[in-house]
Amino acid sequence: QLQLQESGPGLVKPSETLSLICTVSGGSISNNYYHWDWIRQPPGKGLEWIGSIYYSGSTYYNPSLKSRVTISVDTSRNQFSLNLNSVTAADTAVYYCARYTKVAAAYNFDYWGQGTLVTVSS
Amino acid sequence: QTVVTQEPSFSVSPGGTVTLTCGLSSGSVSTTNYPTWYQQTPGQAPRTLIYITDTRSSGVPDRFSGSILGNKAALTITGAQADDESDYYCALYMGSGVWVFGGGTKLTVL
Numbered sequence: 540q541l542q543l544q545e546s547g548p549g550l551v552k553p554s555e556t557l558s559l560i561c562t563v564s565g566g567s568i569s570n571n572y573y574h575w576d577w578i579r580q581p582p583g584k585g586l587e588w589i590g591s592i593y594y595s596g597s598t599y600y601n602p603s604l605k606s607r608v609t610i611s612v613d614t615s616r617n618q619f620s621l622n623l624n625s626v627t628a629a630d631t632a633v634y635y636c637a638r639y640t641k642v643a644a645a646y647n648f649d650y651w652g653q654g655t656l657v658t659v660s661s
Numbered sequence: 662q663t664v665v666t667q668e669p670s671f672s673v674s675p676g677g678t679v680t681l682t683c684g685l686s687s688g689s690v691s692t693t694n695y696p697t698w699y700q701q702t703p704g705q706a707p708r709t710l711i712y713i714t715d716t717r718s719s720g721v722p723d724r725f726s727g728s729i730l731g732n733k734a735a736l737t738i739t740g741a742q743a744d745d746e747s748d749y750y751c752a753l754y755m756g757s758g759v760w761v762f763g764g765g766t767k768l769t770v771l
Contacts, residue, residue, distance in 0.1 A: 578762075586699075586707065586750050586762040599758025603662060635706055646695045646713055646754070651706035 541566040543636050543652035551659050557623040561636030561652060568617045569594040572642045575619045577610060579632040580654070587632075591639060592619055626659045663687065665753050667763035673741045673770055681766045682733040683751030689732035694753040696734035698727060701748045710749075711736060746770040
């Protein structure tokens with residue numbers, strides 16, 4: 540069974556960089572049928588897609604966050620990561636990593652991590 | 662910037678039918694947006710209900726169905742049950758690898 544697990548600091552200071560890692564277990568990250576995404580949810584609010592990465596390293600980002608976001612992949616560790624710089628309180632959210640599948644044209648985010656709350660505060 | 666619109670809240674009686682919609686601030690939703698519907702309960706990650714407009718994900722009861730109605734994507738729940746009380750999010754593919762989620766609909770069953 541595929542599992543995704545987010546890890547990283549739960550508290551980040553304003554203007555600093557938020558860094559999270561997603562570890563994938565039970566399957567390989569190196570597969571062209573999937574890409575690996577970050578999605579966030581501010582407390583009490585809706586979901587916001589942040590961006591995605593293929594194992595090859597190709598990335599796609601939310602235009603509204605693109606200037607501050609970097610997503611990278613480490614296939615040797617079966618991990619992908621999120622860096623969001625110059626954070627403000629508005630970046631406080633539960634951050635989810637998720638797998639997006641194209642297998643059998645079933646285009647959807649089919650596996651999600653449990654989510655990790657990151658609070659931006661001094 | 663493209664905004665995906667959903668009703669903020671909806672209420673349905675047990676056994677009743679409700680249709681939630683997912684639109685675009687500019688333009689119409691089509692099958693090429695690969696409309697996807699997710700259900701989220703408090704403290705949990707979302708789970709897929711419907712993908713590519715009208716295909717139910719594995720294990721999803723057939724009381725959930727998806728469609729295009731007019732210029733919007735729609736999620737219909739026929740015979741609502743108490744445990745359908747959740748937040749529902751649609752997601753649309755906007756091209757160039759970009760996905761946008763709607764603001765979500767809080768469904769109450771009472």
